[in-house]
Amino acid sequence: MRRYLFPLLAFCLCACSGQAVFPEPPPRPPSYHLQAPAKAPLTAITDRLVRGRTGQTGVYPVTSAQNALSVRLAAIRAARRSIDIQYFLFRRDETGLLLTRALIRAADRGVRVRFLLDDFTTGDADRVLVALDRHRNIQIRLFNPFPHKSLRALEFFTDFARLQRRMHNKSFTVDNRVTFIGGRNLSNQYFGIDRDLNFGDLDMLAIGAVVPDISRQFDRYWNSPYSFPVQSVIDYRPVPDADLAFAEDLERNASTLLASDYGRNLASSPVIDALSDDANLWYWSDTRALYDPPGKVAQPPAAGRQFAGRELMEKITAARRELIVISPYMLPGEHYLQQLIDAAQSGVEVHILTNSLASSDVLLVHGAYRKYRRPLLRAGIHLYELSSELKYKQDNWNGESRSLLHAKAFVVDRNTLYVGSFNLDNRSILLNTELGLLIDSPQLAGEVAENFIRNVGDNAWRLELRGEQIVWHRADGKRHSTDPGTSWWQRLGSVVSGWLPIEPLL
Structure with missing residues (x-):
């Protein structure tokens, strides 16, 4: 986050920024996490794995950048009822677009997707977010948004007291059955294929008792007065045929990435099948x-x-x-x-x-x-x-x-x-x-x-x-x-x- 903050200039200006004043969001219907159907794949898998472990949570550390993307994609494919995503950063790059394509496919089969993103680094993802929000089963909200009416740096410095306070939470929860918690954001830099930087990071994949609590904290943020519908913040209305062009862009990106050595290894990751079959691979504890x-x-x-x-x-x-x-x-x-x-x-x-x-x-x-x-x-x-x-x-x-x-x-x-x-x-x-x-x-x-x-x-x-x-x-x-x-x-x-x-x- 710090590389975006321009702290030198901020220090000069924060003394005159005054008390933070948070704008009121437009009317928004509240929504809450959903329970997966009894016959959903993740219900069957997690019920089998947690059997006899009432009150315990199973966690599995995901240290590999490629596995971190692979298991997220697998969870999206298995989703049947809901996907709740909460992140500080999301990029319109190869992995960001591949995740976007997977989310749209899930929404097409009736899965409700809620995506809560901090607005500090939306940047080049603006139009992707608006395009996603146009889907009947996808809702996008921005946390503590910028005005989006002038240069981002100018807005930041003129409202420093409010805009320096950010949502740094990171969670990815599917069907209220599995969740990813850790340090990774959603971009190439965190999944091992960025040309300049590679962030060594760690996720915990969790099932069992802690997952509903993660879902409840998501609901608190989603329904809070600091979360705004994306269409109320970003003044962008797609031109005719924009949806078709966007879909074609997603397919081109997926075709290229999945045909690469990296993409082929995504599909062959041994982690997914192993975790689904063997409860002994998980670490069970009070979490x-x-x-x-x-x-x-x-x-x-x-x-x-x-x-x-x-x-x-x-x-x-x-x-x-x-x-x-x-x-x-x-x-x-x-x-x-x-x-x-x-x-x-x-x-x-x-x-x-x-x-x-x-x-x-x-x-x-x-x-x-x-x-x-x-x-x-x-x-x-x-x-x-x-x-x-x-x-x-x-x-x-x-x-x-x-x-x-x-x-x-x-x-x-x-x-x-x-x-x-x-x-x-x-x-x-x-x-x-x-x-x-x-x-x-x-x-x-x-x-x-x-x-x-x-x-x-x-x-x-x-x-x-x-x-x-x-x-x-x-x-x-x-x-x-x-x-x-x-x-x-x-x-x-x-x-x-x-x-x-x-x-x-x-």
Whole structure:
């Protein structure tokens, strides 16, 4: 999100932006999640898998970018009653259009589709959203919309107090039976085929007890006063034959993508059949949906407010033996920095993985993060930065694209695992709304922790403090005394941006 925020200029303007005033939406009929028919494929599959596990949730981690798209497409094909989608970002690119085609096909056979999208980055997807909304079984709403009457940047800066507050939740729920929760958005960058960037990310595919709660949180956002019908926001009316042209565009895109090696592998993914047949592949536990109310965006930022971020941070800082933090953006603020330091000094083994300067997509964020490195290292915290040089990838089908960390996960004492949209920063804690799963599974949490400890040295730089000098180490013995894989100009930019008092906006 940060690469879209223009925080330098925003800082200059936010002082005069005043109290946020949210517009009233036009009249909209409320709607709520639907139950799948008794004979729907996902009903039969999930009933069989959850049998004898009343009150438990089954989760399966989806780390592969290609599998993440494959299982979503399979779920859409299996849908019989409803699909509810809630995301921060959706792009009109190859994977975005392939998902669009699948959603239209589901709607054609009578499935109700509700798509709630934050309006911050709609951009080139505007016309796709309007086209989708024209289908009788598809409804599109935009969360906290821009006026769409002038340049986006101008609108952002003239209404900064409202428009900087975004819905960062990510959920994809089909027939109220299966749901995807995690960090991925819907675009090529998250599914392994972007030409420039590849975001290493993590989803949890969930079935069982937690799914209705995810559906209820979707209803809260969908019916909230911050969600507007797309036609009331985007002033675009398709010309005659536009629907036909759009359908032809979808088919051309699908034909090209599905005929590629990437597309053929989508169809042959072994994950779908295996998960449908074998309950032992799932991790069964007490799992809770942890999410902010939509009204958080209208509340003045205050560290004492009882939002999901505060509850999550209390869970994290209550670790007694070991804490693993995986966060693309690492800006804990003075309060939670001290909490992490206190944990380490009390004997907790603290490991943190975040982006390096070379793998970061936002120079300004890295500049603000720099000041935390030395205090963390002095406290004995194990700090790692993802190495783009080492090509950490999950089936990245465009080998030249740069790999970045985008997964958000926390492991507490190898008993509890959090996976969702929450970054360890001020924006997630105080400004944006977030959604994730809190999974009480020693088996899964232990496996994630073991995998992290075993592999982090091969995929990231380990930072060490020698005097006041930071040294970067990697598993093959190489060392650097400056940020690895960066130019002098990048390092200067990071230093200079770290002097700016803009961290509360990042």
